[in-house]
Every structure is written in structure tokens, then in C-alpha cells.
Amino acid sequence: MHMCASTKVDWNVEIDSLLEELDHITALSITKIKNHKGKLYGFSEDKQKLLIKNSISPLPLHKALILLETIDDFKSSFENLYKTAFAKQVVLNCSNLKFNPEVSVSRIKKTDADVVGLWKEQVLEIVGDIKYYQKYKDVYSKVILGDSRQELSQIKDDSIDAVITSPPYPNEKDYTRATRLESVLLGFINTSEDLRAIKKTLLRSNSKGIYKDDDDLKWIKENQTVNQLAEEIERTRMALHKTSGFEKLYYKVVLQYFGGLAKHLNSLKPKLKNGAKLAYVVGDQCSYFRIPIRTGHILAEIANALGYKVLRIDLFRTRLATATKEKINEEVVILEYRK
Ligand SMILES: C[S@@+](CC[C@H](N)C(=O)[O-])C[C@H]1O[C@@H](n2cnc3c(N)ncnc32)[C@H](O)[C@@H]1O
Incomplete structure (x- = not known):
């Protein structure tokens, strides 16, 4: 990329x-x-x-x-x-x-x-x-290769006017699969260690990309919505007698996912100008035992707790969930940051 x-x-x-x-x-x-x-x-x-x-x-x-x-x-x-x-x-x-x-x-x-x-x-x-x-040709652009949760050192403090992005959704999707063939052909990924190293730089969003030393969840320790959601997923798993290794990790994906987003928003703060505006496109999900995850609303709650002002949440589009055929929303969370 x-x-x-x-x-x-x-x-x-x-x-x-x-x-x-x-x-x-x-x-x-x-x-x-x-x-x-x-x-x-x-x-x-x-x-x-x-x-x-x-x-x-x-x-x-x-x-x-x-x-x-x-x-x-x-x-x-x-x-x-x-x-x-x-x-x-x-x-x-x-x-x-x-x-x-x-x-x-x-x-x-x-x-x-x-x-x-x-x-x-x-x-x-x-x-x-x-x-x-x-x-x-004189419009200068620079593309930075890095993990947006931590590698912001290439960006100057107080320099960002606007952030527009679409982070992963908590939907069990392994984003590295979409670019795997060209990554292997071009020699960016040669071994399973290379692949793991890349996966580790990604926000956790699926149970195939969860690692022992992951600790992003510490960023949402105080957030009741996320913790209750994770507990509900784990309770449901046990009630349904689902015992595969991946299913056992579902609650953890949710904790690491929202923890990673919190970590990202926190690392970003010194880089933002006073009054910077931010737009995050995210989708609601029900990939884990059909339990609804209201991604946009939870992200807004996390941002608010970190000192961002939530300006509004716009509906971007509505899709039908594959499993339940229920309508689920994709939204744009609009934030502002004042120092
Ligand atoms: C929902 S997709 C957005 C795709 C993008 N809008 C596009 O059209 O290519 C999420 C993207 O975030 C990237 N991503 C995941 N974790 C990241 C991280 N920690 N830092 C930066 N990008 C990340 C994934 O590789 C994926 O390409």
C-alpha cells in the first residue's frame, strides 16, 4: 500500500x-x-x-x-x-x-x-x-508507512488540521488477505514471520490476529460499554457451548479493537492543531454470535472520554447483515479537538 x-x-x-x-x-x-x-x-x-x-x-x-x-x-x-x-x-x-x-x-x-x-x-x-x-504537481503529499496507534513521530506536533479515515471494523476480517498475492509476489511478505510482523502493526479486528502480548485493552479499562459488551460476548459463547480457539478470542478482539482506537486517538492529540476536525467512517457489526456492536457510538464515547468533542454522527449508508438480514449502519463520527 x-x-x-x-x-x-x-x-x-x-x-x-x-x-x-x-x-x-x-x-x-x-x-x-x-x-x-x-x-x-x-x-x-x-x-x-x-x-x-x-x-x-x-x-x-x-x-x-x-x-x-x-x-x-x-x-x-x-x-x-x-x-x-x-x-x-x-x-x-x-x-x-x-x-x-x-x-x-x-x-x-x-x-x-x-x-x-x-x-x-x-x-x-x-x-x-x-x-x-x-x-x-506542486501539491506536496507524503505517504507515511506506520501503525497509526504509535508511529506518529514522523508528524510534527501541532500540525494537523484534519483527519479523514476509515479504520478497520470489528468484523472478523483479516485485512492482509486482500493484498496477499501482490505482497508475496513483490517480496514484501516472504515468510510467516513477515506476515505476523505486518499483522501486529494492524488494529486488532479479527480472532486470527490476536497475540499473547497484546495490551491495547488497557486503554479502555474504564469504559463500561466496551467491557460489558465483551462480557456479553463471552457469556453468550459459553451458553452456546462454542469452544473453538477462535470463538474463545471473540471477546478479546472487541477489547483490543476499541483499546487500539483509544490508543490511536490518544497518540494523535499532540499532533493536532487547536480546533482540528476529524472524521472516522466505521460500521456497526454483529459478527460475534449476532450481538450488535454499535461501533460509531462506542467510538464517539471513547473519543469524548479522551477530551474530543463529538460534533455529530452522520449516517453514511445502511447494509443488510449477512447472518441476520438486519439493517446495520455505517456512520461517520465527526470530532473536534480543542487544546
Ligand atoms: C476499512 S479499511 C479502509 C480502507 C481504505 N479506505 C481504502 O480504501 O483502502 C481499514 C484499513 O486500515 C488499515 N489498518 C489497520 N490497522 C492499521 C493501523 N494500526 N494503522 C494504519 N492503518 C491500519 C488496514 O490495513 C485497512 O487497509
Whole structure:
């Protein structure tokens, strides 16, 4: 995400040299693919274990790995732009993954794809964007890679006018699955330790990402709503005789989730200007034994206890819960911070 976002806000691209190089890389990759003999390129067993099964078929994967090798060999200053285009096309048009919005594997598999051609078209589309938006090239943007609960040291104190964000929802979703294929292809995740290290930087929102030394819950020790909610989830689990390891962690997810949000709001305070405005898009949930979690209202309560003023909670949209078919709200919690 950091690589793609940084690429998309960098307007200082020497387009003529990029286009020249693009033709070279394209021609070389096509030749390598055509002349290749023997076993297809593929993932090591370790890498395969990290992927959702059948994420990509052998031939498109082979072509993608050859293209990637060619890009790497060029050691180009446009490497990240090429890789951003690669990530998009490989996932959307060369793999078996579909997003609706959860990631899953299609029943019908894509056994071949014009990986290099699609990649080239995508690079050209980005070039078009860069040309079109030249008028904004002096608008400075910086993308920071970090955990918003703690790594705010790259942001100056008293510097933020506005925060607009959509944090995870407490919905049992593992956010790393949505970007797993490209993360593994591009070498951002090579081992299960790499994956765990990334998961640890994320706000806890599912029972597959809870760790022994997690301690965000200490930030909501005094919050009765969250603690009662966690108790209700655990009581319900026992009453229903649900005993799987994951189910036993549900109450903890809720404590760690709201604790993490509290920690984030607290770390943010010194960075905000007096009168800063904040907007948090969050969704109500009932993923844990159908017990309703009113995420927006609880977040507002937590923010209020930390000294933020809750200006209002806007209804953003209403969805039907998969299990109960009940309407659940997605809301925008609007806050203000005065020093
Ligand atoms: C509901 S999604 C929002 C997605 C975003 N609006 C978009 O369009 O890509 C929540 C996002 O928060 C990210 N996230 C989770 N924990 C985080 C943390 N501690 N710091 C920063 N981002 C985090 C997840 O990786 C996920 O991409």
C-alpha cells in the first residue's frame, strides 16, 4: 500500500525515458517468455503456504515472475511505478481472485493471461494520469508507512488540521488477505514471520490476529460499554457451548479493537492543531454470535472520554447483515479537538 500510494503522489516522472525503458522491458519479457524451456517459474513451497489456494494459475504466474525479474534487472528509477502497475493488473486481470468485497477464489480459473501486455497498458494509463494532473504537481503529499496507534513521530506536533479515515471494523476480517498475492509476489511478505510482523502493526479486528502480548485493552479499562459488551460476548459463547480457539478470542478482539482506537486517538492529540476536525467512517457489526456492536457510538464515547468533542454522527449508508438480514449502519463520527 505504501509503495503504491507513494508512487501515485509522485508527479516528477521523466516520461520520455520511462516510455523508452517501457518498450525495452516489454520486448525483453516477451522474448524471455517465448524462449523459455523446461519447468515453469513458480513460488517456493514457503511462499505458496502464505497464499490463498489457487490465487493464480501456473502459466500467468510464470509470466508474472518473468516480467518481475526483468523489471528487477533494470534497476530502474521507475521501479515502484512499474511494480504498482504490475500489482494492479496481476491481481485484477491475471489471477483467480475476485473481490465482492471479500476476497475469494473464482470457480472458473484463468489458465492464461497476457500479463506483459496488460502491465504495459497499465503503465501507459499511469503515464496518462501523470500528464493530465501535471497542474497539481506542486501539491506536496507524503505517504507515511506506520501503525497509526504509535508511529506518529514522523508528524510534527501541532500540525494537523484534519483527519479523514476509515479504520478497520470489528468484523472478523483479516485485512492482509486482500493484498496477499501482490505482497508475496513483490517480496514484501516472504515468510510467516513477515506476515505476523505486518499483522501486529494492524488494529486488532479479527480472532486470527490476536497475540499473547497484546495490551491495547488497557486503554479502555474504564469504559463500561466496551467491557460489558465483551462480557456479553463471552457469556453468550459459553451458553452456546462454542469452544473453538477462535470463538474463545471473540471477546478479546472487541477489547483490543476499541483499546487500539483509544490508543490511536490518544497518540494523535499532540499532533493536532487547536480546533482540528476529524472524521472516522466505521460500521456497526454483529459478527460475534449476532450481538450488535454499535461501533460509531462506542467510538464517539471513547473519543469524548479522551477530551474530543463529538460534533455529530452522520449516517453514511445502511447494509443488510449477512447472518441476520438486519439493517446495520455505517456512520461517520465527526470530532473536534480543542487544546
Ligand atoms: C476499512 S479499511 C479502509 C480502507 C481504505 N479506505 C481504502 O480504501 O483502502 C481499514 C484499513 O486500515 C488499515 N489498518 C489497520 N490497522 C492499521 C493501523 N494500526 N494503522 C494504519 N492503518 C491500519 C488496514 O490495513 C485497512 O487497509
